[in-house]
Amino acid sequence: MLEEVLIAGFGGQGILSTGQLLACAGMREGLHVAWIPSYGPEMRGGTANCGVTLSDAEISSPLVTEPNVLIAMNGPSLEKYGSAVGPGGVILYNSSLVKDYRPRPGVLALGVDANRVAERIGSVRVAANVVLGAYIGLSGVISVAAAVAALKEVLPVHRHKLIPANQRALEQGAALGAAIKGGPAEERLAGG
Amino acid sequence: MRGNEAFGEGALRAGCRYTFAYPITPQSEIVHFLARRLPEAGGVFLQVESEVAAVNMVFGAAAAGARVVTSSSSPGMSLMQEGLSYLAGARLPCVIVNVMRGGPGLGNIAPAQGDYLQAVKGGGHGDYRLIVLAPSSVPEIIELMELAFELADTYRSPVLVLGDGVLGQMMEPVTVPEGDSPSEGDSPLGAQRGQSPLVSPLVSPSKPWAVTGQGDRPERNIISSLHIVPEDNERFNRELEQVQMEIRRREQRVEEYRVDDAELVLVAFGTVARVAKAVVDRARAGGLRVGLIRPITLWPFPDETVSRAAARTESFLVVEMNLGQMVEDVRLAVNGQKPVHFYGRPGGTVPTVREVWNEVRRIREVSGGEEDLRTAAGPNG
Secondary structure (H helix, E strand, O other): OEEEEEEEEEOOOOHHHHHHHHHHHHHHOOOEEEEEEOOOHHHHOOEEEEEEEEEOOOOOOOOOOOOOEEEEOOHHHHHHHHHHOOOOOEEEEEOOOOOOOOOOOOOEEEEEOHHHHHHHHOOHHHHHHHHHHHHHHHHOOOOHHHHHHHHHHHOOHHHHHHHHHHHHHHHHHHHHHHHHOOOOOOOOOOOO | OEHHHHHHHHHHHOOOOEEEEOOOOOOHHHHHHHHHHHHHOOOEEEEOOOHHHHHHHHHHHHHOOOOEEEEEOHHHHHHHHHHHHHHHHOOOOEEEEEEEEOOOOOOOOOEOOOOHHHHHOOOOOOOOOOEEEOOOOHHHHHHHHHHHHHHHHHHOOEEEEEEEHHHHHOEOOOOOOOOOOOOHHHOHHHHOOOOOOOOOOOOOOOOOOOOOOOOOOOOOOOOOOOOOOHHHHHHHHHHHHHHHHHHHHHOOOEEEEOOOOOOEEEEOOOHHHHHHHHHHHHHHHOOOOEEEEEEOEEEOOOHHHHHHHHHHOOEEEEEEOOOOOHHHHHHHHHOOOOOEEEEEOOOOOOOOHHHHHHHHHHHHHHHHHHHHHHHHHOOOO
């Protein structure tokens, strides 16, 4: 098993910490993991991305240049990195901000109405964890429980009051992901 | 743990309690980490006014026998070169971390390996070499930081640890032994707090050369790199040469990955060695016999390993994040036995697995073509 996940969006969406959450949860599940932030002019230009590698064997290259999973939280990220996902890959995108994305052949693209789900939970700031939850539910590479447990480690103590909202985001996202598992490739995830 | 934190953690674990440093991207988290942890561990952290000040304060602490570290990134390292030459000339043990960025000049903050030649061939003036270590993962950073202090004390030499922006910013799991965390209680400085503050508490009995006050010694210790009489200076340089030959003989460190039956051997260090390892796996899956030599010590360069591989393999491909620096040392070690190819990306770009893989295929096709020609020409040419 080798999952090379690229998570991208704009600053303030919690892209880097969502990636850390996935890496940390993977570590709790006994997997080899690596997390790399985008580091360069990008980090000062409003967009953000990070690469997370999860593997049951030692990780050779931790750099995610050919992701098999892309989590795109906004339009520009989807445009920029969508073509990097090869055949057999999965793109989970925030359909609250992007409508009707057409992937290249052989790539499964799933829209998650993340902002709407997050608003219902009570904070649009947990939107990235809705999509992360959908990835976890769809792929089953780690358990939702591991991701929830990792929240305590990844969030700084003064943000621990946000753990319940983040937990609901992960759980509701995972339910969406699990629901379409094995379903038709063109199916879109509805948010409500 | 983040790579930059691992540099700090490794220094603490090695018993280092002094840091004089100036922040510069992409290594500033080392400075942040030590600024927080050193006082907790009973040590001293000082943010200084420049890299020049930092390296000279390192000189002072090392002369007093303390384990001391400073860290910087490429432009800051250039400022430290005079100090490094003096440290080498005074034979003072210390550890310096360079988290390299794109260059020359101010360049950028992206990961690069453009400081290889400066690191392994000197950088400062005079006849000296630094021991240079190149980790390629976060756990290895901690391991090599501890080794760096051991080597520094063993050979009375500054030791340079080379990283880059990827290693510094990357997070990987690290196993830290429970209850082994350094604290004030086991710090020599903490333990001896309240005793004479003028005597460095970190002098180990194995450093009788340190300037720690005359004490019971009949002669005072003098730390200097000045040998005004040419014959004296030559004698000193010859002594240094003996030490360096000893280091060359004993301290070459290298990781070999699937080299034994490899027809093409990749050579890469640090971050890009991880990329190269993925290429080896991809090549093997495609039926190509490719291996990897990853120098862990850049000086002394593991030329014995490379030379041994040259006897068995058909060709080498050196992959670096620069325009071709370590490739010179590989060519020296191969010594004309086999072709040495090079692929590099300078200025803050990291070669991708796909790019290196394409290069591997190109080389194998080319050499395959040559073989066909040789066969066609027959045994007598």
